[in-house]
Each structure stands twice: as structure tokens, then as C-alpha cells.
Amino acid sequence: MTNPLFYAKIILFGEYGMIEDSQGLVVPYSFYKGTLKFSETGSEFEKKSNIHLQKYAEYLENLVLMNDFILDIERFKADILNGLFFDSNIPQGYGVGSSGALVAAIFEKYSIKKHNPENISKDNLKNLKNVFGEMESYFHGKSSGMDPLICYMNLPILIENKENMDKVAIPKGEEGKGAIFLIDSGITGETGPMIQIFFEKMKTEGFRKTLKEEFIRYNNACIDTFLKKDMNPFFRNLKKLSHWAYEHFRPMIPESIFNIWKKGLDSNAYYLKLCGSGGGGYILGFTKDYEKAEKMLDGFHKEVIYRF
Template sequence: MKGPLFYSKILLFGEYGIIKNSKGLSIPYNFYNGALKTAKELDTKATDSNKSLLKLATYLSENQKPDLVVFNTDKLLADIAAGMYFDSSIPQGYGVGSSGALVAAIYDKYAENKITILENLTRDKLLKLKQIFAYVESFFHGNSSGLDPLNSYLSLPILIHSKDNVETAGIPSQKQHENKGAVFLLDSGIVGETAPMVNIFMEKMKQDGFRNMLKNKFVKHTDACVDDFLSGNVTSLFSNIKQLSRTVLDHFKPMIPSQFHALWKHGIETNDYYLKLCGSGGGGYILGFTEDFGKAQKALKDYKLEVVYHF
């Protein structure tokens, strides 16, 4: 028995900034996906997933929010007891929404009076979905914007204007043959954990200097990147990504694995590529932007790269 597929996502812009009301842009990434399945015999990975689902189901039954959403936890618990697990190719701790896809699958199957992807998705409905998903995903991270599951559930690009204003977005179509520019993922080879990174960020937010930098540099460049990307203004986009990459290197060093600091700096100095965080950082994937993927490949020849979007 197998449920529908839910895809991974990539937050192109907005990591950390969306906590403080910057713009953000998240796109589905169909390379990875997951689905709820049931089997009588479970291997080690499926057994781990089944145990994790039991913890989530227990959390939902003990922390109900009936004004927001009602889950059929009896059915969920019965299905888990019958051998249900989340069969997923989405790497965990890599910033591409492994828990988001699971949350979307649970909502899709067990929420009562659910908002479906076929209806007219008004701003109010999108916000309600985002709130529901934030509540469920907080089980995994302690703090969630709800954005990853929203992206996975809808399988559409999501534009975040602010915490209370999200909409589905059209992104410029990819130019695979004409241009050399690309957005790519660089595999750090390290599993990252969201909660410790978010805790570091929240501690830093207690400092006036950091808060000012976030508002005057980080959010400013993030918002400009979102606008440039959506309008297809590639020249301005790369100018702003360079500034954003530099700001992250200067002020978010704990979120960048130390062995990548020099590589990050090299990209800014040579303009061959610019790196930024993919999700909360600390490992997993690092997001790269380049105007010439051939040059970036050469400079990053020791690393595994995956193209996710062509300019």
C-alpha cells in the first residue's frame, strides 16, 4: 500500500530572514520524494521511520489544536501499528525538506476537513495551511515556519512577502540551452541539524549589532534577490547574491562548516560562483549560484554538484 508522492524543496532565498519578516522564495525539487507505505516486514530504515511516526502521532494526540486542525489520530496510530512508514529518498539534515514532505503526507491522509490543492487557494487558506504545518513540524525542530510542508503539499513555488503574507508564485522558465548560468547544490558531506543552528541564530538576535545587520544588510539583499529572480533581472541578481554571500560569511560563520569558509571566500573573490545557506546550514547542502556553470564546476571539481535551475 502506497500513498501519493511528496517532493523535497529548496528555499532559494529567505533562510533565517523569514523568521524576521524578510521575503523568501521556495521551490519544489522533484529529484527527491517520499510517500507513506505499509508493509508487513520492515527493514531497519523502515522500522526507524515507523518508530518516528509513532512519536509524531503521540505528539499530535497529546497536543491537539482543534481550533486549527483535527487529525484522525486513532486511524494514524492503527496504521502505524500495521506497519506504516515514510519511504523517502530525501536526505535528512540536508536542508531540502525531509520532515516537510512527511508532514505534508500526514496532513494529506489524516487531517479532517483538509484544504485541498484543487480548491481556490486564497491568501487566508494558504496562511491557515502554513500555521497547521508549522504546528506539526515543530515536533521535529522545536520551531518551524511551516513553509517546507506547504511547498511539498502544494508542489508549487511559494513567495513569502512576510510572516502573514504568502502566495503561490510563477518563476521564470528555465533556459537550459541558451545560457550557462545555474543554481546548484553542493554536497557538504555533513549532516546538519536545524534546532542547534536556529538556537545560535536566536542567541545572536539578542545583540543590537546583529539585529541591525540583519535588517540593513541581510534582509535588504535577500528581498532584492527575490525581486531580481522573479523579474528575471540576472545582472542585478548576481550583484545582490554576491553581497548576500559576503554578509553570510561575515555574520553567519557558525552555520557554515569550517572547512568551507575558504571555498566560500574564493567564490566571492573570483566571481566564479557564490555560495549561500540552503536551509539552516551546519552541513547538508550548500546552495550555489553561478553565471557560468562550467567555471563553477572547474573551481569546485572536488565536490559533488547538482543543478536545480538554469538561467
């Protein structure tokens, strides 16, 4: 039997805000994917991945997980000795869940009790997210568990707050003029340092206040209007959200993106926001007229992920 594929994920809304109890909307992205395989060629990539898995197995061995979510580490270690590696085209440091897909793949293959993503209850979803958070903390220092959860479920998830989340239906995409797209900043980002910057900012009362009173309000309004496909108020709130990030998330915006971020706000042709923690990797773009935005963003590599 071939191993299942685990897709990348994109946080459409809620980056950083979810740490402070904002809503979040996270969707799978099937352009990038990964799967566990046994090495046949012994290539450099396969060897490197295998060594990473060895180190990760040592970490997992010392992890105490809830009863329903215990992993068969001995089988995992035996497979690693037989050349197991993670065959993935998900770019690392791009905010699309490279470690999340790996965690989901390992959990699916080695959890002693099998879980069917389609039948997971709301309560178990929360438990699973917590387990994934512990498993993924190896890669980022601290993880919410959201990335692996999305990769594992392969369904859009609406995070209502820290305690509540549920599967959600995204409005069906159609071939309209509008689009949500990714822009490649040309550099990789590291999640850990960006999160450190955020927590430093959170120490100042002014930042905490504007995050709670403005960012979270615009973010939640974007999710609400997007899910209702109410595009005019959606873009109104999106502009406020993009402008807020330009003012307050400056260290997280890659230098190569500064000017085009401002250009979008000034022209109203498109609006940009962080995709994940920022610092590099992908930036998310939203536009009512992709053809126009594409011309204005000439020279940047772009990928359309949703049409409307």
C-alpha cells in the first residue's frame, strides 16, 4: 500500500493573532506535499532526511502523549534503520507547513490507535491539536499544533478561539477576475526568531492594545465576510488589516516586499498580508482583479491559490 500524501497548509487569517485568541482560518494547499518512503537510491537528500528522522525519533521517545495518541516509537526507529525518509517538495521556511506535514505523516503511520480524520469530534480535534503541538515543538521551540492538524485533516479549519475550533466549508472557488495568491519573497524565514520579536512587542502596552482593538477586529471581520462570500466588506477590512500589519509587523515583512506592500495599499489594486510568521518565504496577496495586480507585481514569482 502506498503511503498517504500530506499537503501543505496556508494560514489565510490569524497569524500571530491566534496566540492572543483571535480567530484563524487555515486551509490545505495541495500544490506542495510530502510522504514517508523507504530510500531506494540513497541520494544525499534521502540520507539527510533519514538522519533528521533519527534525531526526531529520540525527541519523540521522551515525549509523554495522551493515551489515545501514543506512538509506536520502536517501529518508527526500526523503519528509520531500514532507510525511512520524508519525501517532500514543501519548501522549508516558507510558512506553508513543511514540519506540519512531517508530523502529520508520522502520526498517521505510527499512532497505535488509528483515527479517521472525517469522524473526529470537535473535542478530539482539540486534543489532537495539543498532541501535534507537543510533537511539532521540536522544530519551532513552541507550536500551537495547528499546522500538523491541517495537514492531517486535509480540511479547512476555523479556529474560533484557543478552546474551540471546527471543520468549515470554504466558498467554492470560481473563475472570476479576483484571486488569492502567493508571492515568493525570495528568502527563507525562520519561525522562532519572528515569534520572539512578536513576544517582545507584546511587552509594550500600546502594542497589546492595538493588537486586541484593531488587528483582531479586522482579522475576525475578514474571516466572517470571506466565509459568507461578502466581498465588499471583506476587502474593506482586508485593507485595514494590511495597513495595520505594514505599521506594526514591519520586522516580519521581508525587505524585498516593503515597496510592493505599500504600492498595493496606495493603489487599492491588491492587498498583502503575512503568510505564517513572516521574515521570508511566501506573502499572501488578495485582489479583485488579478490581471491588473499581476502586471503591477512583475518580477515576483506568484502562485494563484483561489479564484473568485
